[in-house]
Amino acid sequence: MLDGDAVQAKRxxxxxxxxxxxxxxxDQKLYQAYMADVFDEHEFAVRRRRLKEARASLEQExxxxxxxxxxxxxxxxxxxxxxxxxxxxx
Numbered sequence: 001m002l003d004g005d006a007v008q009a010k011r012x013x014x015x016x017x018x019x020x021x022x023x024x025x026x027d028q029k030l031y032q033a034y035m036a037d038v039f040d041e042h043e044f045a046v047r048r049r050r051l052k053e054a055r056a057s058l059e060q061e062x063x064x065x066x067x068x069x070x071x072x073x074x075x076x077x078x079x080x081x082x083x084x085x086x087x088x089x090x
Contacts, residue, residue, distance in 0.1 A: 009065060009069045
């Protein structure tokens with residue numbers, strides 16, 4: 001069960017990292033459009049704020065997922081002979 005959770009978490013981490021990278025590319029495109037006078041500074045600020053908020057949300061989700069993975073790695077098991085941490089006998 002834990003192995004399946006770890007695989008799923010790794011996929012989710014990869015997805016979030018790609019979304020953050022895509023957000024960064026979109027921010028760069030937005031800046032280039034602003035510099036090309038596609039829209040004014042107010043519109044640029046509004047759009048950039050949205051991108052920054054989305055990125056912050058993605059980063060927060062990524063950190064929570066990384067913490068969950070760390071917790072999975074530190075799961076304490078309680079076999080009949082005594083307790084262990086991921087197979088190490090105490």
